[in-house]
Amino acid sequence: MSMRNVAIVGVGITRFGVREASWKDLVLEAGKSLFDDVPNLDKKDIDSLFVGAAQPERWIYQTHVAPLVAELLGIEVKRVIARTESACASGQLAIRYAWLSIATGLSDVALVVGVEKMNSKFLNISQSSMINVGNREFDGANGFTAPPFFAMVAQRHMHLYGTTEEQMAMVRVKNQEYGSQNPYAQFQKKVTVEQVLNSRMVAPPLKLFDCSAITDGAVALLLTSEERAREFTDTPVWILGGVQHVDAAHTTNQMGELADWVALRKAAKDLYDMLKITPDDIDIAEVHDCFTISEIIEYEELGFCKKGEGGKFIEEGESYIGGKVAVNPGGGLLANGHPLGATGTRQAWEIVMQFRGEVPKGRYVDGAELAIAHNLSGMAQLHHIMAYSVNKPRDIKFGR
Amino acid sequence: MSMRNVAIVGVGITRFGVREASWKDLVLEAGKSLFDDVPNLDKKDIDSLFVGAAQPERWIYQTHVAPLVAELLGIEVKRVIARTESACASGQLAIRYAWLSIATGLSDVALVVGVEKMNSKFLNISQSSMINVGNREFDGANGFTAPPFFAMVAQRHMHLYGTTEEQMAMVRVKNQEYGSQNPYAQFQKKVTVEQVLNSRMVAPPLKLFDCSAITDGAVALLLTSEERAREFTDTPVWILGGVQHVDAAHTTNQMGELADWVALRKAAKDLYDMLKITPDDIDIAEVHDCFTISEIIEYEELGFCKKGEGGKFIEEGESYIGGKVAVNPGGGLLANGHPLGATGTRQAWEIVMQFRGEVPKGRYVDGAELAIAHNLSGMAQLHHIMAYSVNKPRDIKFGR
Numbered sequence A, B: 001m002s003m004r005n006v007a008i009v010g011v012g013i014t015r016f017g018v019r020e021a022s023w024k025d026l027v028l029e030a031g032k033s034l035f036d037d038v039p040n041l042d043k044k045d046i047d048s049l050f051v052g053a054a055q056p057e058r059w060i061y062q063t064h065v066a067p068l069v070a071e072l073l074g075i076e077v078k079r080v081i082a083r084t085e086s087a088c089a090s091g092q093l094a095i096r097y098a099w100l101s102i103a104t105g106l107s108d109v110a111l112v113v114g115v116e117k118m119n120s121k122f123l124n125i126s127q128s129s130m131i132n133v134g135n136r137e138f139d140g141a142n143g144f145t146a147p148p149f150f151a152m153v154a155q156r157h158m159h160l161y162g163t164t165e166e167q168m169a170m171v172r173v174k175n176q177e178y179g180s181q182n183p184y185a186q187f188q189k190k191v192t193v194e195q196v197l198n199s200r201m202v203a204p205p206l207k208l209f210d211c212s213a214i215t216d217g218a219v220a221l222l223l224t225s226e227e228r229a230r231e232f233t234d235t236p237v238w239i240l241g242g243v244q245h246v247d248a249a250h251t252t253n254q255m256g257e258l259a260d261w262v263a264l265r266k267a268a269k270d271l272y273d274m275l276k277i278t279p280d281d282i283d284i285a286e287v288h289d290c291f292t293i294s295e296i297i298e299y300e301e302l303g304f305c306k307k308g309e310g311g312k313f314i315e316e317g318e319s320y321i322g323g324k325v326a327v328n329p330g331g332g333l334l335a336n337g338h339p340l341g342a343t344g345t346r347q348a349w350e351i352v353m354q355f356r357g358e359v360p361k362g363r364y365v366d367g368a369e370l371a372i373a374h375n376l377s378g379m380a381q382l383h384h385i386m387a388y389s390v391n392k393p394r395d396i397k398f399g400r
Helices: A023-037 A065-073 A087-104 A128-132 A146-161 A165-179 A193-198 A226-232 A262-275 A292-301 A310-315 A332-336 A340-356 B023-037 B065-073 B087-104 B128-132 B146-161 B165-179 B193-197 B226-232 B262-275 B292-301 B310-315 B332-336 B340-356
Strands: A006-013 A048-052 A080-085 A109-116 A201-203 A217-225 A237-246 A284-286 A370-377 A382-389 B006-013 B048-052 B080-085 B109-116 B201-203 B217-225 B237-246 B284-286 B370-377 B382-389
Touching: A006 A023, A006 A087, A006 A226, A006 A340, A023 A065, A023 A109, A023 A217, A048 A065, A048 A087, A048 A340, A065 A080, A065 A109, A080 A087, A080 B087, A080 B237, A087 A109, A087 A217, A087 A237, A087 A340, A087 A370, A087 A382, A087 B080, A087 B087, A109 A340, A146 A201, A146 A292, A146 A310, A165 A193, A165 A292, A165 A310, A165 A332, A217 A226, A217 A340, A237 A262, A237 A340, A237 B080, A262 A292, A262 A370, A262 A382, A284 A340, A292 A310, A332 A340, A340 A370, A340 A382, B006 B023, B006 B087, B006 B226, B006 B340, B023 B065, B023 B109, B023 B217, B048 B065, B048 B087, B048 B340, B065 B080, B065 B109, B080 B087, B087 B109, B087 B217, B087 B237, B087 B340, B087 B370, B087 B382, B109 B340, B146 B201, B146 B292, B146 B310, B165 B193, B165 B292, B165 B310, B165 B332, B217 B226, B217 B340, B237 B262, B237 B340, B262 B292, B262 B370, B262 B382, B284 B340, B292 B310, B332 B340, B340 B370, B340 B382
Parallel strands: A048 A080, A048 A109, A284 A370, B048 B080, B048 B109, B284 B370
Antiparallel strands: A006 A217, A006 A237, A080 B080, A109 A217, A237 A382, A370 A382, B006 B217, B006 B237, B109 B217, B237 B382, B370 B382
C-alpha cells in the first residue's frame, strides 16, 4: 500500500508526579509546552485531535474528554477527533490512530494528547479503580490487580530461569540512573540495589521500588505528513510502523505460562518482518517497565537476548547506553511514574528528544537512528509496539 | 491519496431495550448474530478489533474493554485493537478507525463492536452518569444534562423559526411508524401526535416521547478491503468517507446560538465537497434524533431544507420514505433507544440491511444507493458523519 509518510514534528510535556494541578491544568500545561516547541504552528493548522486517556470516568468523573481538550487548547477540529483507550497503553493508541489518519490523507496536521490525573486529594480511588482494568467479575473480584499479578510473573520467572531479586533491582537502579537526569520524571534520585531490596514489600517478591507509581501527567505531540513536516521542524521523527497483539484477554482464562509473553513475541516478530529489521538494528527501546520484572521479560520477548536470560542481560549492563541496546534511557515508567494515558506519549516524547539530541549527556544515546516504543496493557496479555526513526520509512508493505 | 476501498461485509445485532443481559451477554449476542450472518468467516481471518463504548467505567465498572471483547468472541488480534470513545458517537468512531486502518493496509479484516449496558437493576447510575458527558465542573455541576440542554435548543428554535410542539411530535410519529416494523427496536408501538403531546413533561417543551431512552444493546460489523469483500458477501456496503467537526466544546463557553449547529453545517459541507455530492444525492439519512428537535435541526444543517424550515419539512412528509430523503427508516434513536456505544454501529447496521433489501416492505427504501449516518456527541457541539454506498467509491481526494 502506498501511504503518506508521517512524522512527529513537535512535543510538549508536563512534570510527572503527584501534582496539585487538575486534569485540565495538565492538558493546558502540556499544550503550552507544545506550542512553545513549535513557534511556527498556527492552531488553525491543526485539523485532527487524538486523546489517549484510560479512565477519566473514574478518576475525574468525566467522559467525552476529546472535545474538552479541543476547547481547552482552542482547536477547531475539522477532520478526525477521538479518544482512545486501552488502559496502560491508551497514549500509544492515540499516536497510532493519528498516524493512520494522516497516512491516508484524511488528516493533515494532528494533535495527540496523552493525559491522566490519577491522584486525588479527596478520594482514594487511584488504586481501587485499577481493578477495572482486569476482568472485574473474575480477576477483579479476587483482588487480582497489577502488583499481585506481576508478583506471580516474577515468581515464575525466578523458578523457571533462576532470575534473582537482585537482577530485578538492577533494572530500577538503571532506570533511576537515567531518571535522575530527567527533570520531568516523578522520581529523580538514584537508588542502589540494596535500597530496592530493602524497600517495603508489596507482593512477594516485588518491593515498593520494583513497582511504578500512581502518577499525574500529560504529553502533547504534533504529527503531520512528509509534505508539511519541514514547516514545523528541522528534525522530524518518522513513524515506521506499529502492531498490536492480544492472544488471551484475562488471566483467569487462557494465558498459560505467566513468564512467557507470547503476544509480545508475536507482535515483535510481526513488526520486525514488516520493517525488515532485526533486534540488532534497534538503538533505543522504550519498554513498559511497570514492574522491574516486566522489563526483564521484555528484553527476552523483544529478542534482545535469549528467553530466560533477561536477568543476565541487565546484570551484564547490556540494556545500559553503550550496551547492546539502550533501554529506557529516560528512566522508563519506574522513574517517570505511570499516568496511564500519558505513558505511551511520554515514550514518544523521549525518543524525539533523543533524536534531537536535547537530553543531558549522561542519558544521551549518541548516533541513534532507530527506536521502538512498547506498551503492555492489562495483565500483560495485550502488547503494543511502534517504531520510530530519524530516517524516512523505506517502502513498507503492511500486507501479509 | 490512494487508499484501499473498504466495505462492511457482515452485520450482527441484539434486541435493544432494558435487557436482563449483562454487558458481556450483549457482546456475545451481537457476535453470534454476526457469525451467523457471515458463514464463510473463520475467526482467524479477523486481525483487528475496534470497540465503541462510551463509559463502561461508570455503568459496569469495567475499563480496558477491547481485549475483553476479544476474549469473549475468541479473537486473536494481530494488527490493531482499540476502544474508541466520544460519548453518544462512540460507535461511529470505531467504524471510522477500522475503515482507516483497512484503507492503509495495516488491517485486513476488522471486527467492529458497538456496545453499551446502561440499565442496572442495582444502581441508579444511568442518568446520573450522563453528567460526565458535559463539562462536569461547569455544565454538569449545574445539572445541565441533555434534556435541559435540548429543551433550550427547542425553545430557541420555536422562538426564531416558529417551530411547533406538534411538528416535533411528528418526528416521533414517523420514527415509531418505522420502529413498529423493526423487531430489534426498544419501542415498537406506533404513536400519534396527541400521544406525544400528552406524554409526561420532562423539560419544557420536551415531553417524554420527544426523548430517546436509556438503553442496552450491541451491534457487530465486519469490515474488509475490496480485495477480500466477496469472500464474505455478495452485497458489500462501501464506505465513501467521513468527517467530524467540533467548534465549541461545552455549552458554558462559546457555543453561541443554540438553534444554529454550525459544526454540523461545516461537517456536512466538508463531506459533500469531499465526495462531490449534494444533499439531493442522499437516499437514506440516519441522523441522531436523541430528541425530536435534534432531527428537525439536522434536516436543516445537513441541507435537506433551508435553515428554519425543519418543522415544515417533517410536517410536509419530506423525511418519510418517498419524500425528499428517507430519514431514520429504522426508527432512529427515538424508536431503537440509545445505548451510546451501539448507536453509531446500529445506524450502519440499518444502512446495510436497507441496501441488502432485508427490511420489511413498509420501511424499505427501494433503490437506495447512497446513505449517510450522522451522530452528535455531548451538547451538540461535536458532529460526526459517514457516507455509505452500494457503489464503490469513485476516486476520492481527502486533501484540501
